[in-house]
Structure formats: C-alpha cells, structure tokens
Amino acid sequence: MDTIEMKLFLKKNGYSLNHTIGSGAYGTVWRATSNQQTSPCAIKIVDMSRMCAKERKLIENEVEILTSSRHPHIVRVYEVLRTKRFMYIVMEYLKGGDLIDRFEAKQMTELETANIALQLFSALDFLHRHGIAHRDLKLENIVYATLPNEGTQVVKLVDFGFAHRFTLGKKVIQNCGTPYYMSPQVANCEPCNPFQVDIWSVGIILYTLIVGQFPFYGFTRRGVAHMVTKTHPKFSGGQWADCTPQFKDMVASLLRKAEEGRPNASEAMKILQELNCETHLQQVPEYTRKHSFFDNFFKRPFDLILSQ
Structure with missing residues (x-):
C-alpha cells in the first residue's frame, strides 16, 4: 500500500493527511485533519508487516494502554484503524515540541x-x-x-x-x-x-x-x-x-x-x-x-x- 492508497483509505474514514511530522523504523507520523473536528490531529501509520511477533505485541500493548488512559497530561488516542498491513493510530496533535x-x-x-x-x-x-x-x-x-x-x-x-x-x-x-x-x-x-x-x-x-x-x-x-x-x-x-x-x-x-x-x-x-x-x-x-x-x-x- 503506497501513500496514495493510505490517503484514500483514511479519506473514507474521515481523515485527510497534510504532511509528515516524524518517522521511525516501522512507520510515519502525519499531521492530519478530521471531518469531525476543527483542530488538527496526528496519525501514526505503522507497517505491521515489518514487525516481528514481539514488536507487534509491544505496539498492541501501547495502543491498549493509551486508549484506556484518559488524563489531561497523557497524549490522547481517538481511535485505531486497521488494514491487513497497516495500523493507523489517530491521536491528538501536540504542536509545542518536546x-x-x-x-x-x-x-x-x-x-x-x-x-x-x-x-x-x-x-x-x-x-x-x-x-x-x-x-x-x-x-x-x-x-x-x-x-x-x-x-x-x-x-x-x-x-x-x-x-x-x-x-x-x-x-x-x-x-x-x-x-x-x-x-x-x-x-x-x-x-x-x-x-x-x-x-x-x-x-x-x-x-x-x-x-x-x-x-x-x-x-x-x-x-x-x-x-x-x-x-x-x-x-x-x-x-x-x-x-x-x-x-x-x-x-x-x-x-x-x-x-x-x-x-x-x-x-x-x-x-x-x-x-x-x-x-x-x-x-x-x-x-x-x-x-x-x-x-x-x-x-x-x-x-x-x-x-x-
């Protein structure tokens, strides 16, 4: 699945990718907009096919913890979308830098x-x-x-x-x-x-x-x-x-x-x-x-x- 296919998949789910804001060994983080909210969001796109079983377990664990941890000083995950190959983690966009x-x-x-x-x-x-x-x-x-x-x-x-x-x-x-x-x-x-x-x-x-x-x-x-x-x-x-x-x-x-x-x-x-x-x-x-x-x-x- 290339970038165009990713964008089409996300568009069907109400999101539009703007530009990349970070990347790692298994994926990329994009600044994006949602049809449901006026403020931007961030979408972490993870290529699950490049991960071993242990790495897939870690990312699944991270998603489980973040989606269940609602706190004003913990980054919020709005939803998680999936295809056979990719995981799309939609989270709040933090604009101020680390x-x-x-x-x-x-x-x-x-x-x-x-x-x-x-x-x-x-x-x-x-x-x-x-x-x-x-x-x-x-x-x-x-x-x-x-x-x-x-x-x-x-x-x-x-x-x-x-x-x-x-x-x-x-x-x-x-x-x-x-x-x-x-x-x-x-x-x-x-x-x-x-x-x-x-x-x-x-x-x-x-x-x-x-x-x-x-x-x-x-x-x-x-x-x-x-x-x-x-x-x-x-x-x-x-x-x-x-x-x-x-x-x-x-x-x-x-x-x-x-x-x-x-x-x-x-x-x-x-x-x-x-x-x-x-x-x-x-x-x-x-x-x-x-x-x-x-x-x-x-x-x-x-x-x-x-x-x-």
Whole structure:
C-alpha cells in the first residue's frame, strides 16, 4: 500500500493527511485533519508487516494502554484503524515540541521546572494507581500541547512503547529504557519497583532542566551504570544557587539510590504543591543556556538504548 492508497483509505474514514511530522523504523507520523473536528490531529501509520511477533505485541500493548488512559497530561488516542498491513493510530496533535526543543532556547527556571514536574507527577499518579509504569520517561517523551507564547504551558507524556501493567508491590528485572535515565537497580540488573524507576527518571529530567546536563553520564552503557550506582549528583553552585532549598531537597529525594527513600508520585505532587516557589523566582532572571555536555550528547552518533 503506497501513500496514495493510505490517503484514500483514511479519506473514507474521515481523515485527510497534510504532511509528515516524524518517522521511525516501522512507520510515519502525519499531521492530519478530521471531518469531525476543527483542530488538527496526528496519525501514526505503522507497517505491521515489518514487525516481528514481539514488536507487534509491544505496539498492541501501547495502543491498549493509551486508549484506556484518559488524563489531561497523557497524549490522547481517538481511535485505531486497521488494514491487513497497516495500523493507523489517530491521536491528538501536540504542536509545542518536546522538552529538548524548549530547552535549546533557554535555561529553565525553578518555577517552570516545578510546573512541568507537577504535570508529570499528576500523569504518573494516574498511571501508577492503575498499575501502569511508563518505563521510558525522558526529555523526548514529554511534549508540549501549547506554544511558547501561549499562557499556561501544558505538557503531555507520549511514547508508551515500553509501558506495561504490573502488580503493585511486585519487583521485576527491567531491561528496557534509556541508560541516562536508568535507576541504580536497573543499572545493576537487580529486581526493581517499576513505578519507582519512573520516579527516578523524573528526577533525572528535573535535574537536567535546571543544570543543563545529566547528573550521570558516560560514553558507554557500563560507564553510565558506574556513575549511576557509585556517584552522587551535585546540588550546589550554578543554577542551584537560585533555587529554593525545598525544591533542591525534592529533586534530591527523587534521586535517592534506595527505592524506599524516594517519594511516590502522589507524595511528590504534595511536596511541589506545598512549595511557594513563585515569590522567590520573581527576582530570578531567565537564563540564556550555556554550552554544556548536554548539547553535544544529542549530536552523538551512538545509540545507548537498551532492548527489551
């Protein structure tokens, strides 16, 4: 089935493809319009014939979780269409770019970072209460539904390819995700609480948004694992000097080596809600982001993604 046939199939179902906005090994994401709504949507077209049985199971699992997870900070799937070869996942169109896109423009302030954190923990609290762990939280998988010049900034979780349902309290060996965001338990291939792995990953994201580089990094997976398990992130000097002690303590609590020492999503939300960051940050200037390790990381040719 070529592009013309895809367009004809979708037209029969009330959709018109506009232009591509992304592509991967098994398909393409298009910006599209629907006869049923005025706002644009996104359609992820997946070539199921190019997938092995395990990969098809993963995409089916992702679709099942997304279609059953309605939350203001989780990308919404409207419907799923199928032919013998292709799956068409119709979802909301997120126009604002991901966290990396925004971070390239300027350093994040504590208030901006805390606002992002509240939205992430709201989504995670919902998922975790329903026994779902995302398992691949990272800057690229947090996307803005709003443009920078709009008022309230809204972010949403995307890419649930590794998401999975777990029994609360059960520990598992997790062998998926992205190394820079992996917890000490994942790095050591130890049984872990998958929900607490998500919490750790949010800690990595928040630290990176404030400082401008990952708290743990290396040029190989083994090097990253050593940093994650043997070293501790710094919370002094630089941008941390302009953050409240309460906010620093909250981020530090997310990055505690022992899972038992980290708050859950609900507890982290309460901590953030209790922080009165706004008064402090009214006097803090916006930063023009300086060159750092973080800039070069995304230009490297190597891929450190773990396989499931």
